[in-house]
Amino acid sequence: MSKPKPNLRAMFEAPEPQAEPASALAVSPAGAKKDSHPGKKPVLIHIPETMHKDLRRLALEDGIPLTQITERLLREFLVKKGYTQHSAK
Structure with a gap:
């Protein structure tokens, strides 16, 4: 009894392109x-x-993000050193 031959053509042919659903098109690229x-x-x-x-x-106590506190302190430092373009608007 011999084994059935594999369908090599089906293995190596590119699959038919399928239309993507609209929801997949709205997703940002990986x-x-x-x-x-x-x-x-x-x-x-x-x-x-x-x-x-x-x-x-x-x-946490003041309800201000740590990023905002750090940015304020760095802005004050830069203005003090003469970088006035960073002064609060």
């Missing part, structure tokens, strides 16, 4: 992320653990 902070760049800094803990606590 790997694309929505920019949650447009016009801004991330900065990694290393600070003492106790300082981070206190800043986080202050952010």
